[in-house]
Structure formats: C-alpha cells, structure tokens
Amino acid sequence: MSSPEDNAPVLLRGIAALLAAALGVAIAGALTALPPSSGLRDAVTGQMPASGVAHPVTAVLLNFRGYDTLLEVAVLLLALIATWSLRLARPPAGRDRPGLVLQALVRLLVPLFIVLAGYLLWLGAHAPGGAFQAGALLAGAGVLLTLAEGRPLGPLAPAALRGLAVLGVAVFLAVALLALGGGRLLEYPRGQAGLLILLIEAASTVSIGLALAYLFRGDEPVPPERRP
Amino acid sequence: MDAPGSLILGLIDGLIALAIVALAFGATALRDLFAGVVLFIAMGLLMALAWVRLAAPDLALAEAGIGAGLAGALLLAAVRRLAGPAHPEGIGDDEQP
Numbered sequence: 001m002s003s004p005e006d007n008a009p010v011l012l013r014g015i016a017a018l019l020a021a022a023l024g025v026a027i028a029g030a031l032t033a034l035p036p037s038s039g040l041r042d043a044v045t046g047q048m049p050a051s052g053v054a055h056p057v058t059a060v061l062l063n064f065r066g067y068d069t070l071l072e073v074a075v076l077l078l079a080l081i082a083t084w085s086l087r088l089a090r091p092p093a094g095r096d097r098p099g100l101v102l103q104a105l106v107r108l109l110v111p112l113f114i115v116l117a118g119y120l121l122w123l124g125a126h127a128p129g130g131a132f133q134a135g136a137l138l139a140g141a142g143v144l145l146t147l148a149e150g151r152p153l154g155p156l157a158p159a160a161l162r163g164l165a166v167l168g169v170a171v172f173l174a175v176a177l178l179a180l181g182g183g184r185l186l187e188y189p190r191g192q193a194g195l196l197i198l199l200i201e202a203a204s205t206v207s208i209g210l211a212l213a214y215l216f217r218g219d220e221p222v223p224p225e226r227r228p
Numbered sequence: 229m230d231a232p233g234s235l236i237l238g239l240i241d242g243l244i245a246l247a248i249v250a251l252a253f254g255a256t257a258l259r260d261l262f263a264g265v266v267l268f269i270a271m272g273l274l275m276a277l278a279w280v281r282l283a284a285p286d287l288a289l290a291e292a293g294i295g296a297g298l299a300g301a302l303l304l305a306a307v308r309r310l311a312g313p314a315h316p317e318g319i320g321d322d323e324q325p
Binding site for chain 1: 285286288289290293294297298301302305
C-alpha cells in the first residue's frame with residue numbers, strides 16, 4: 001500500500017516542515033502580541049439576566065449567537081442527508097458475531113447513556129452541558145448498539161427516523177420565524193427565552209444524536225419488512 | 229495556592245502540552261492507519277484534559293465526546309472498510325484469486 005506522498009523527496013518535505021514551523025511561530029508571536037482584553041466577557045455578563053439561562057456558554061450559543069448554532073445544526077443535517085444519498089455503505093458490524101458479554105453490557109449501558117443525555121441537556125441551563133454534549137452521548141449509545149447488535153436502530157420506521165433527524169432544525173427554524181413577528185430573527189420574546197431554549201435544545205439533542213450515530217453507521221434507515 | 233502545588237500543576241500542564249504535540253505527530257506520521265487512529269483518540273482525550281486545565285469544561289466535554297469518541301469511532305470504521313474486501317456486500321462474496 002503506497003501513496004503518492006511516499007515518494008515525495010526529502011528536500012520538499014523538509015521545506016514543508018520548515019514553512020509549517022515558521023507559520024506556527026508567527027501565529028504564536030501574534031497571539032502573545034495581542035493587547036490584554038477581557039473580550040466580550042463584560043458584554044455577556046451584563047446581558048445574562050435577560051438570556052433565560054444561568055450558564056454563559058449556553059447563553060452565547062443559544063441566545064446571543066443563536067444564528068451560528070442554527071447553522072451548525074443545519075450543517076450536521078446536510079452531512080447526514082449527503083451520507084444517506086450516497087446509498088453505498090453498509091453498517092460496519094456483521095463480520096464476527098458479537099459476544100454475549102458485549103451484548104449484556106450494552107443493554108446495561110444504553111439506558112444509562114440515555115438518562116445521562118437527559119441530565120446533560122437539563123444541566124446546560126446553568127452548568128457545562130447542553131444539546132451537543134447530550135447528543136454526542138446519545139450517538140455513543142447508538143454506536144454501541146450498532147457494534148453489539150449489528151442491526152438497524154430501534155423499531156422506528158424510516159419516515160419517523162428521517163423526521164427525528166430534521167426535528168432539531170425544524171424546531172429551531174420555527175422558533176426563529178415565530179420570533180420574527182415581534183422583532184428580529186431568533187430574538188426571543190422577553191420572559192420566555194429559557195423555555196424556548198430548552199425546547200430548541202431538546203429537539204436538537206435528538207437530531208444531533210441520530211445524525212452522529214447514522215454518520216458512523218453510514219447506512220440508510222431500512223423499513224422493518226426489509227430487515228434481515 | 230502553595231508553591232509546590234502550582235509547581236506540580238505546571239509540570240503536569242507542560243507534560244500534557246508535550247504529549248499532545250507528540251501524539252499529533254505520531255497520528256499523522258505513522259504508516260499503520262489503525263495505530264494512527266489510536267494515537268488520534270489518545271490525543272483527543274489529552275486535549276479534553278487541556279481544555280479542563282484552561283477552565284473550559286464545555287469544550288472539554290465536546291472534545292472528549294465528539295472529537296475523541298465519535299470521530300475516533302468513525303475513523304476506526306473507515307480504517308476497517310479500507311482494509312476490508314473490495315465488495316461492499318462484505319462476507320460471502322470474496323472472490324480471491
């Protein structure tokens with residue numbers, strides 16, 4: 001197994017390494033030359049009471065810069081649609097039968113992961129946590145299930161799975177459009193920001209978990225009658 | 229904090245930083261793809277530790293879960309597919325000459 005890079009001359013590699021090292025030193029120099037500043041910390045702290053949550057990171061992600069997070073969730077959905085559109089891959093399991101120990105362990109771990117994901121989602125309002133971390137946990141449960149069982153996830157029909165995959169972006173967009181009536185895009189009405197953020201995060205958690213798990217599997221959802 | 233405590237913490241920080249660079253180099257330089265992915269996962273976990281030391285637990289959670297865990301699993305699955313049979317159908321239709 002040899003790739004074209006294997007034959008690159010040593011001189012070329014040396015020059016590339018030198019250039020990369022020079023760039024690293026330049027970036028490090030620029031970083032240390034930056035004037036001392038608290039960044040946007042004061043602005044965020046000042047607006048915290050109006051954000052609807054008590055954790056600054058969640059306030060920035062879901063309220064002050066909600067637009068960025070909306071696009072992130074949409075990008076993840078786009079990657080999932082692209083993967084499903086390829087129609088090439090099979091789920092990664094299947095060559096060797098998974099052992100009984102692994103299956104028993106997964107049956108213990110998966111419910112725990114789901115509870116922990118709910119905990120992280122709820123925790124996001126006032127401590128480190130939130131939709132992406134909770135979604136990653138759900139996806140971890142999906143990966144474990146895929147490796148241990150080697151069959152499609154859950155009893156859901158493909159249409160339902162596709163709906164769940166879109167749910168996060170759909171709820172996010174719906175809230176954004178509803179907020180348009182009273183002001184600007186994603187400018188939550190006063191007093192209801194906390195509830196709306198929790199709603200968006202809950203929907204995004206499910207979609208993110210599903211998307212990450214199916215990005216690992218690589219296969220499309222299969223209707224129950226066509227399953228092995 | 230007392231002086232010996234901060235000295236030990238500083239040493240640990242330096243070790244984490246050095247290990248991240250070494251693991252990153254190993255992950256890209258190794259010819260064995262599987263070993264490279266393992267080093268990449270180890271680098272992700274140390275990155276999570278570094279984020280904790282930089283007082284950014286949100287990033288630490290995301291790095292450990294997505295950067296090391298899920299990206300690592302994705303890369304491992306990709307390595308397995310690269311090494312597997314040419315036919316995507318998998319078992320049963322390997323026609324080795």
